[in-house]
Amino acid sequence: MKQIDKYPHKAKVVKPDVRQTQKAGGNFSDRFKAYRDQHAQALFSSLGRLFSTPFTSTMTIGVLAIAISLASGFYLVVVNLQQLTAGLEASNQISLFLRDEISEAHANKYAEAIRKNPNVRDVKLITKQQAMAEFKGFSGFGDAIDVLEKNPLPIVIQVLPKDALVDKQGLTKLFEDFKQSTEVDFAQMDLAWVVRLQSIVSTARLGAILLSLLLGLAVFFIAGNTIRLEIHNRREEVIIAKLVGATNSFIQRPFLYTGFWIGFLSGVAAWFIVTFMMLILRQSVENISGLYEGAFHLLFFSYRETLILLITSTLLAVVGSWLVLHIQVKQLQPE
Amino acid sequence: MLKFDNVSKRYAETGDVLKNVSFHLRQGEIAFLTGHSGAGKSTVLKLIALMERSTRGDIVLDGQKLSSVKERHVPYIRRKMGFIFQDYKLLQDRTVFDNVALPLIIAGYGHHEISRRVRAALDKVGLLGKEKKFPLGLSGGEQQRVGIARAVVNKPPMIIADEPTGNLDPELSTEIMLLFEQFQKVGVTILIASHDISLIQRMNHRVLRLDHGQLVVS
Numbered sequence: 001m002k003q004i005d006k007y008p009h010k011a012k013v014v015k016p017d018v019r020q021t022q023k024a025g026g027n028f029s030d031r032f033k034a035y036r037d038q039h040a041q042a043l044f045s046s047l048g049r050l051f052s053t054p055f056t057s058t059m060t061i062g063v064l065a066i067a068i069s070l071a072s073g074f075y076l077v078v079v080n081l082q083q084l085t086a087g088l089e090a091s092n093q094i095s096l097f098l099r100d101e102i103s104e105a106h107a108n109k110y111a112e113a114i115r116k117n118p119n120v121r122d123v124k125l126i127t128k129q130q131a132m133a134e135f136k137g138f139s140g141f142g143d144a145i146d147v148l149e150k151n152p153l154p155i156v157i158q159v160l161p162k163d164a165l166v167d168k169q170g171l172t173k174l175f176e177d178f179k180q181s182t183e184v185d186f187a188q189m190d191l192a193w194v195v196r197l198q199s200i201v202s203t204a205r206l207g208a209i210l211l212s213l214l215l216g217l218a219v220f221f222i223a224g225n226t227i228r229l230e231i232h233n234r235r236e237e238v239i240i241a242k243l244v245g246a247t248n249s250f251i252q253r254p255f256l257y258t259g260f261w262i263g264f265l266s267g268v269a270a271w272f273i274v275t276f277m278m279l280i281l282r283q284s285v286e287n288i289s290g291l292y293e294g295a296f297h298l299l300f301f302s303y304r305e306t307l308i309l310l311i312t313s314t315l316l317a318v319v320g321s322w323l324v325l326h327i328q329v330k331q332l333q334p335e
Numbered sequence: 336m337l338k339f340d341n342v343s344k345r346y347a348e349t350g351d352v353l354k355n356v357s358f359h360l361r362q363g364e365i366a367f368l369t370g371h372s373g374a375g376k377s378t379v380l381k382l383i384a385l386m387e388r389s390t391r392g393d394i395v396l397d398g399q400k401l402s403s404v405k406e407r408h409v410p411y412i413r414r415k416m417g418f419i420f421q422d423y424k425l426l427q428d429r430t431v432f433d434n435v436a437l438p439l440i441i442a443g444y445g446h447h448e449i450s451r452r453v454r455a456a457l458d459k460v461g462l463l464g465k466e467k468k469f470p471l472g473l474s475g476g477e478q479q480r481v482g483i484a485r486a487v488v489n490k491p492p493m494i495i496a497d498e499p500t501g502n503l504d505p506e507l508s509t510e511i512m513l514l515f516e517q518f519q520k521v522g523v524t525i526l527i528a529s530h531d532i533s534l535i536q537r538m539n540h541r542v543l544r545l546d547h548g549q550l551v552v553s
Contacts, residue, residue, distance in 0.1 A: 034443045240424050243384070244438040244485065245414035247407075334386055 064266035223317035263317025342392035370545035417486025421498035
């Protein structure tokens with residue numbers, strides 16, 4: 001190969017004869033195979049090394065897995081809450097609690113009148129008995145309620161306004177109209193607490209992001225520190241490799257793969273931790289969901305989220321290791 | 336092959352450790368580097384191995400000025416030299432084969448080539464058949480021969496040995512020296528730092544003697 005003189009105006013310096021020594025026997029394909037073998041060897045030997053010290057590896061991966069599962073678990077909680085408000089987003093439902101003295105027949109008539117309102121899409125009447133049955137089923141006060149002589153629950157009319165009526169003003173006007181009716185004791189617009197819930201969820205989301213950043217940083221540092229200790233334990237080997245002509249990237253390679261495995265295995269462990277916890281939570285969440293007429297189902301990690309979880313944890317650990325290696329391997333010099 | 340031209344090395348703490356050292360080793364030459372402790376032997380070796388840089392003067396190895404070698408090219412220069420140490424510096428958790436193969440793996444040789452060369456090197460030092468042993472299972476003399484096999488496996492033009500017989504009895508020392516003479520015959524240049532006066536006298540090779548950082552015999 002011809003050498004290109006980068007500084008034609010300068011006197012020619014004898015460049016280190018790198019090429020001759022870089023080229024180890026064989027043609028390009030042989031060297032490529034050797035390079036590939038080196039990577040495969042580093043990949044598997046670093047995994048073997050982790051298994052050869054099960055106690056240390058378990059502790060490191062355990063700490064990382066807990067950090068990752070805290071972040072991803074919190075994320076999953078937020079996703080589930082979002083699902084809750086997402087389902088409610090379209091519901092600008094108005095609940096009308098009727099006066100106690102209003103009879104069921106009167107209530108039915110009133111409900112029919114509301115149904116004729118052009119701004120109303122649907123009306124649902126919940127009788128005292130229906131309300132009581134539902135309340136008994138879920139509140140856990142069944143026995144106490146049996147003691148009562150009279151059903152204290154009011155008749156409720158649920159009004160679902162037309163979709164077209166999404167603007168706040170029209171909705172408020174409809175709401176005020178209902179409020180004025182003599183039949184209505186108390187009117188409640190569900191939108192208000194939906195908005196409230198949404199703002200709580202978005203706060204939780206922000207919290208989850210901040211927590212994830214912090215815990216991601218923890219993963220980064222823990223992985224870096226693990227690799228630092230690993231270099232320290234193997235300094236003799238690093239120095240010998242340097243003496244027989246190893247480049248820094250050659251020395252760094254197995255350590256980088258160790259970082260890779262630590263990150264990847266921690267990600268896998270975190271996935272199992274979070275999924276296991278969600279499975280424990282599932283039963284009670286499904287019960288709560290029953291109260292909301294089954295609109296809510298617990299969400300687990302999707303394929304995409306699983307992939308992102310694994311890639312992120314691996315990447316964090318690799319980058320953390322790389323930074324430490326970059327500094328430490330340079331510093332380690334044979335004496 | 337190796338040329339020191341008025342080389343000086345000064346440390347901030349201890350002052351001059353080498354003063355205007357000049358010598359020239361031709362290809363295929365064996366030389367002993369000797370002197371009392373603190374005379375600068377290890378500094379000379381460190382300069383050749385590029386663990387240190389000279390304060391003044393030029394060192395030329397195989398036609399290449401070491402003072403102008405960039406840090407990232409240092410590994411490639413080191414591949415032109417085989418280092419042998421008093422404490423052997425073997426990896427205890429690797430087999431003899433893996434220890435000797437290290438320079439070839441680093442240089443990116445293929446599988447078969449590594450296997451062939453490692454066997455050839457072990458054959459040369461008389462350790463063929465012990466590939467699968469671990470260094471701790473070998474005697475001191477055998478461990479040093481593993482170290483020598485590792486130093487020559489990449490066929491470097493130059494061998495640098497730091498007190499290679501320091502931990503060995505006279506008989507084993509002579510064996511090691513005879514091994515060096517075999518490499519000399521195929522054109523390898525060898526520099527041996529040693530203060531084993533009787534060995535040096537027995538072997539009858541060129542002697543470079545340092546005294547307080549100055550070359551007094553060359």
